[in-house]
Amino acid sequence: MKSAVETLSPTRAKLTVEVPFEELKPSLDAAYKAIAQQINVPGFRRGKVPPTVIDRQVGRGAVLDQAVNDLLPKAYVEALQENSLEPLAQPEIEVTKLDDNEVLEFTAEVDVKPEFEVPDFEGLEAQVEDVEITDEDVEEQVQALRERFASLLDVDRPAADGDIVVLDLKATQDGEPVEGAEVTDMSYQVGRGGMLDGLDEALAGMSAGDEKVFSSQLVGGDLVGADVDVAVSVSKVQQQELPEFDDEFAQMASEFDTAEELHADVRERLGRGKRLEQAAAARDAVLEALLEKIEVPLPETMVADELNSRRASVEQQLVYSGLTMEKYLEDEAQTLEEFEADLERRVRDAITAQFLLDAVAKQQELGVDQNELSQHLVRRAQQSGQDPQEFANHMFEHNHIPEMVQEILRGKALAAIVESAVVTDASGNVLDLKNLQPDGSFADPADATEESTDSEQPAEEPTEQS
Template sequence: MKSAVENLTPTRAKLTVEVPFEELKPSLDAAYKKIAQQINVPGFRRGKVPPAVIDRQVGRGVVLDEAINEVVPAKYMEALQENELEPLAQPEIEVTKFEDNDGLEFTAEVDVKPQFELPSYEGIEAEVEDVEVSDADVDEQVQALRERFGTLTEVEREAADGDFVTIDLTAAKEGEAVEGGEVSGMSYKVGRGGMLDGLDEALLGMKADEEKTFSSQLVGGDLVGEDVDVTVKVTGVQEQQLPEVDDEFAQMASEFDTADELTADVRERLGRGKRLEQAAAARDAVLEALLEKVSIPLPETMVTDELNARRENVEQQLVYSGLTMEKYLEDEGQTAEEFEADLDRRVRDAIAAQFILDAIAKKEELGVDQQDLSSHLVRRAQQSGQDPQEFANHMFEHNHIPELVQEILRGKALAAIVETATVKDASGNVVELKNLQPDGTIGEPAPAVDEATDAPEASEDSEDSEESAPA
């Protein structure tokens, strides 16, 4: 077999493959055997029909087609390896020449991984925001805890911000009730928002048994996004009584004895969460700094497919949330053109990051073992809210394991880059990433290893420590 490659673009190649007729003979023999098992010819047992008889019964052309269908994929893969090409999609194959007892020639056009020079990725510098837990952050968390232990008391007064009201809602369009636009006996906190535009404003000042009609837009159903008249009736007003933040509350709401201990724990937990957020931002900043060092040509087909997939995902999420694209853009303060430009940028950065992380994983000879795969499967299952075993079975049955392996390798490559990076916060402090634990705490550094003995190096006072240690 001979093959030649023509680079149509930096990310698309055309292979021309020539296969001598001699290399087709194994596939021809296999085709005759396969067809012999499929036909009945008087005087011959199934599977024992001679090739000459098959040629007369079904035609030599059928056999040749069967052989070509078998040999072309195999020779295509062989040509890829010979020319060190990594395909990104299914090829467009065309048989350009074939004659019986002569050679076969075909071409294959396919998107391939781009070639680029891997930049230096050790010691990358990046900056992230400070980890800061404000008193307001703590107060917000303590307030949420107070509300969990709050009590509701019926009151005979106008509804105020923060009160809980029991309401009935009906929606009408041009005087006709909207199907499915009725809610009865629903409890709602005034000022919470997130339901119907205008609802909170309408409820303020209403008493039990009062009604009010206001204009709004439905967030679901066939009339989503359309103007309707909504009538709200208040059937009860309740005031929320919150416990004081004192030692008694701390003992009731937590394992702590004092309010100071409870507040300190809230601050510590918020700090751990913000530390994890900072670490995620650090990874993004390091990767962004690395991407700025290299220009990678991207396959436009791949970009288009990913753009369509992400756009569809956004649209589905908006449907689930009861929002229109217009309302989403309004809330985000974006125009449609700005949204598309931002989406395009993020998609291109994500694809470029995949290529560069793949290259680093290959250069560093990173591997994936069974424990890596099992942990990744469990984590992915948890993220999607699925049973880990069912998720794993689905991944194996649909041959998605290679994709998961690539995800793990990319994660390892990024971790390797981040560990050697110097990341500082806005105040100039070095951000600890290497010893950051999954719960947001900072672990102890791993003991240094003496390369000569592969044992942890002893400290100068190790002998004294051993002598003073309890038996």
């Protein structure tokens, strides 16, 4: 087999492949055998019909077509390997020549990974915000902990912010009940928000037994966003009684003996979480800084497909949130043109980042072992709320394992880039990202492994500001 490649653009190639007829013979024999099993010819047993008889009964052309269809995928893959091309999509294949007993020739046009030089990332500089833990942050966590152990007392007074009310809701449109827009005996904290516009305002001042009607918009169902009248009735008003934050509470709510120890642990846990957020920001900042040093040609069909996918995702999220695109743009203070431009920028950055991380993984000769793959599958299953074994079986059955491996390799590549960078906070302190553990604590440098604890986290985008 001979093949030649023509570069149509930095991201598209055309393969011309010439296959000698003798290389088609195994596929031709298989085609005759398959057809012999499918036809009935008097005087011959099924499966024992000679090729010459099949040529008369079915036609040589039909046999050749079946043989060519069998050979093309294998010859295409072989031609890709011969020319070191990495395809990004399904090819457009055309048989340009088929001379019986002589030669088969076909062309294949396909989007391919672009070639580019990986910029030097050793000592790359990036900056992130300081980790700040305020007393207000700590007290907010302490308050949340107290609320977990709060008791509810029925009160005979109008509801106020922070109270828990038991209520019924019923929506109507033009006087007719809206199907599915009704709830009963639901507990709701006044002032919490996130449900129906106008609900908190309506509840303020209502007592047990009161009813009220207010105007709002539906946030789900077929009539999402529709104007409706909502009748709310309150059957109970309850006041939260929070336990004192003292030594007795510490012993009941934690493994600590004193409130002081529990308070210190809350601050420490908050700090760990902030450090993890800072580390994620550092990864984004380093990758963004590296992307600024490189230009990678992108396949426009790949960009268009990803743009369409993300638009659909945004629209779906808006439906779930009960928002229209107009309302979303108003809240974000964006025009539609600005939204589209920002979305395209993020898509192009994301695709460029994937190509860059793939190239770094190849340059660094990174690999993935079975344990890393297993851990990654378990983590992905947990993120999607699925059983790990069922998730793994699905990935294997649908041939998604190469995608999982690529995610791990990109995570390792990003970890290598970040570890070689110099990341400082706003105060000028150099961050110790290499020894940061998954819980936000720091490992003893003497015991730290060579790979970053974040090495398997896939990096989809350098920044996300949607």
